[in-house]
Amino acid sequence: MAEKGTWAVKVGLAQMLKGGVIMDVVTPEHAKIAEEAGACAVMALERVPSDIRKDGGVARMSDPEMIRGIIDAVTIPVMAKARIGHFVEADILEALGVDYVDESEVLTPADEAHHIDKHLFKVPFVCGCRNLGEALRRIGEGAAMIRTKGEAGTGDIVEAVRHMRTVQDEIRRLQTLSDDEIYAAAKDLQAPLELVKQVKREGRLPVVNFAAGGVATPADAALMMRLGADGVFVGSGIFKSENPALVAKAIVEATTHYMDNEVLARVSTGLGKAMPGISVSSLPEKELLAGRGW
Amino acid sequence: MDVMSSNHHTHPGPLTVGVLALQGDFREHREVLETMGHHVREIRKPEQLAEIDALIIPGGESTTIARLILSNGFQQPLREFCATGKPVWGTCAGAILLAKDVDNLDRPGIEVMDITVHRNAFGRQVDSFEADLDVRGIEDGPFRAVFIRAPLIREVRAPAEAICRLEDGTIVAAREGNLLATSFHPELTGDHRLHALFLTLGRTRAEATP
Numbered sequence: 001m002a003e004k005g006t007w008a009v010k011v012g013l014a015q016m017l018k019g020g021v022i023m024d025v026v027t028p029e030h031a032k033i034a035e036e037a038g039a040c041a042v043m044a045l046e047r048v049p050s051d052i053r054k055d056g057g058v059a060r061m062s063d064p065e066m067i068r069g070i071i072d073a074v075t076i077p078v079m080a081k082a083r084i085g086h087f088v089e090a091d092i093l094e095a096l097g098v099d100y101v102d103e104s105e106v107l108t109p110a111d112e113a114h115h116i117d118k119h120l121f122k123v124p125f126v127c128g129c130r131n132l133g134e135a136l137r138r139i140g141e142g143a144a145m146i147r148t149k150g151e152a153g154t155g156d157i158v159e160a161v162r163h164m165r166t167v168q169d170e171i172r173r174l175q176t177l178s179d180d181e182i183y184a185a186a187k188d189l190q191a192p193l194e195l196v197k198q199v200k201r202e203g204r205l206p207v208v209n210f211a212a213g214g215v216a217t218p219a220d221a222a223l224m225m226r227l228g229a230d231g232v233f234v235g236s237g238i239f240k241s242e243n244p245a246l247v248a249k250a251i252v253e254a255t256t257h258y259m260d261n262e263v264l265a266r267v268s269t270g271l272g273k274a275m276p277g278i279s280v281s282s283l284p285e286k287e288l289l290a291g292r293g294w
Numbered sequence: 295m296d297v298m299s300s301n302h303h304t305h306p307g308p309l310t311v312g313v314l315a316l317q318g319d320f321r322e323h324r325e326v327l328e329t330m331g332h333h334v335r336e337i338r339k340p341e342q343l344a345e346i347d348a349l350i351i352p353g354g355e356s357t358t359i360a361r362l363i364l365s366n367g368f369q370q371p372l373r374e375f376c377a378t379g380k381p382v383w384g385t386c387a388g389a390i391l392l393a394k395d396v397d398n399l400d401r402p403g404i405e406v407m408d409i410t411v412h413r414n415a416f417g418r419q420v421d422s423f424e425a426d427l428d429v430r431g432i433e434d435g436p437f438r439a440v441f442i443r444a445p446l447i448r449e450v451r452a453p454a455e456a457i458c459r460l461e462d463g464t465i466v467a468a469r470e471g472n473l474l475a476t477s478f479h480p481e482l483t484g485d486h487r488l489h490a491l492f493l494t495l496g497r498t499r500a501e502a503t504p
Contacts, residue, residue: 003425
């Protein structure tokens with residue numbers, strides 16, 4: 001008998017996205033440019049993070065009409081963002097036929113204590129993390145894919161690097177512990193014991209882990225792949241650059257050939273101006289998005 | 295008879311199996327093959343095809359992989375590899391790329407199997423599913439199959455033949471000589487029987503056309 005919405009099919013879609021680039025798009029036209037460039041999925045949202053950052057105010061789930069328009073425009077998977085803890089936005093996105101829901105710190109959180117109980121949904125979820133404990137808490141709640149939070153909308157890769165290195169470092173550290181030290185480690189990580197044991201055993205996260213938040217160039221994408229990312233999300237980096245179609249295609253090639261310096265040099269050439277960007281270190285604490293969620 | 299086929303006849307020792315690593319779940323295939331004792335090469339450049347005894351085209355996003363096949367000059371080398379008689383297997387996106395006819399793919403794939411494939415045939419991700427299936431050539435009980443935004447095989451033309459169907463008759467696996475196509479993902483379930491069957495396909499072909 002056919003079984004839908006199982007853990008294997010939720011995690012499985014993320015496995016199919018690996019080695020690929022997921023691009024933020026705000027219109028069906030953007031979505032087509034992304035698909036044409038070789039995106040393995042698109043993230044449908046009303047404003048790219050750099051505009052959300054600029055505009056301020058409350059950032060919510062996108063208009064269903066706009067999401068439908070993007071679903072109809074492309075044949076690749078379509079993701080969309082719900083606010084942290086806003087399970088009704090997630091219900092709506094599932095009803096629209098979105099392929100993955102991003103419970104995202106880029107939108108204004110709806111709940112300061114609880115994330116969505118993602119086990120209750122047939123649609124799979126991706127969530128952001130800054131460290132291993134946060135990743136495992138989200139997986140415990142049912143996230144079938146993880147990404148670094150990075151610092152969305154800045155075009156500054158420093159936070160994504162920090163978060164990816166932190167996760168990898170904490171995984172390596174777990175592997176050096178003896179079995180009787182794992183309980184205290186789970187307490188310190190504030191993460192479910194069974195998941196901590198699994199990570200120690202397997203030496204990696206139980207689900208696919210992408211890089212996100214600050215990727216703006218082919219070199220950024222390759223850097224994150226070399227640090228252990230399974231693939232990359234690119235938000236403002238494409239459609240805030242001078243040549244979106246060219247940059248998108250170059251980042252796709254760089255993500256496949258992340259170890260091949262000749263290819264990286266070739267695809268990095270002649271792309272025009274990258275997105276302007278903001279140095280994360282210049283931002284006041286209260287403007288950082290990565291601190292949302294826990 | 296080529297070298298690889300004779301290798302099969304004498305002993306099914308470790309082979310060097312390539313997994314096309316342009317995009318998708320190539321690591322999952324790699325891990326299955328390594329568990330089985332084979333050597334694995336991730337293939338990112340056409341010249342690497344010369345090093346391998348068999349090739350898997352993994353699951354992933356077929357539009358993405360089709361573009362990367364073209365932009366990296368893989369189309370003709372892959373066609374030539376398929377013509378050598380060495381085993382070639384496409385899972386999901388890979389099956390789409392092997393088909394001569396595909397609905398709803400805006401780039402040509404490798405176009406070597408006499409099947410017609412319909413992309414995203416079962417609907418969106420919420421319609422992705424698992425099921426137990428009987429596969430011809432696989433013994434010792436049904437095969438747990440995971441379908442993710444999966445294609446179906448709408449038509450199979452001789453010499454290709456259907457080897458697995460859903461309860462409603464939908465074809466989800468086919469073979470044609472050394473070529474194998476599955477709509478589902480045997481690399482995700484820990485069951486290695488289809489990987490083992492796949493690696494015997496070259497021999498079967500060599501016997502049929504000595």
